Amino acid sequence: MHTRCGSIALSKKVFEETGCRDLVSWNSMLKAYGLHGKAKEELQLFQRMDLRPDTATFVALLSACNHSGMVEEGMRIFDSMFKKHGIIPQLDHYACMVDILGRAGQITEAEELISRMPMEPDSVVWSALLGSCRKHGETRLAKIAVSKLKQMEPENSLGYVQMSNIYSSGGRFNEAGTIRKEMHGSGVKKEPGLSWIEVRNQVHEFASGGRQHPQIDAICAKLQVLIGQLNEVGYVPETRLALHDIEEEHKQEQLFHHSEKMALVFALMNEGNLHCGGNVIRIMKNIRSVLTANFMKLASDFLQKEIIVRDSNRFHHFKNKICSCNDYW
Structure with missing residues (x-):
């Protein structure tokens, strides 16, 4: 357990x-x-x-x-x-x-x-x-x-x-x-990227690109602020890994709406209700989270928190700009 x-x-x-x-x-x-x-x-x-x-x-x-x-x-x-x-x-x-x-x-x-x-x-x-x-x-x-x-x-x-x-x-x-x-x-549908986080014994779900959460506007606004803060300390959106033949700014917009980023921001909005006083943030994800690794590393250092992401493959512990996987994805 x-x-x-x-x-x-x-x-x-x-x-x-x-x-x-x-x-x-x-x-x-x-x-x-x-x-x-x-x-x-x-x-x-x-x-x-x-x-x-x-x-x-x-x-x-x-x-x-x-x-x-x-x-x-x-x-x-x-x-x-x-x-x-x-x-x-x-x-x-x-x-x-x-x-x-x-x-x-x-x-x-x-x-x-x-x-x-x-x-x-x-x-x-x-x-x-x-x-x-x-x-x-x-x-x-x-x-x-x-x-x-x-x-x-x-x-x-x-x-x-x-x-x-x-x-x-x-x-x-x-x-x-x-x-x-x-x-x-062929009628085959791609599995959507989903992330979950627990706050006050209630599980909140976020879908990549989705707007179903009742606080989505506040979440997106706070995420925009966080991305701006991380940009100032060296964050560069992972557009090299955004795979569609579209303009750079549109790739950045796609990356903005990753489900685990929204889950992280929602946790920050409710950190007083998290375990360990909000010093540790735990996010669950249904697919591998390669695209947000650099974001999470920088966020863990900027926020001075440990961010634990459980993806479909393993746990990733982000702390002080380092991931426990040593970037071996």
């Missing part, structure tokens, strides 16, 4: 105070460290583990290596599964390894690993490869991954969105437009 709320310190305290720890307890604590970007602490804890690990243990270990870019350590752990522990790697473990290799730029190695898998790759494996292609602008393998995803999950927008993003980030806006038209023609 503490892990899901963003408090790794409380999770550790509860774990250490537990007298009789079963495998579920060990795996939960290992996973907690990984989700919060503490791979070294997780590996140290694994060395203390006095129970036989299972498949879930190794998913947690490999995920931690993935979040921290520890390629060699991830490969060592993957190889040790069968050689040392007699555990045959399953789809989840292969997906982690594909992600570890691909995100580190070893996309060819990731492709080769997929070709050697003793079972058919599932959508998670292909999604991992596609994400790496998106990060590194690899078009050829991205097309293969998208084709596989369309066959397996025809209603999933991920393949269309990622392929469109790859084309757009390379300045190939015509191809990106073709992909978006194909997606719309």
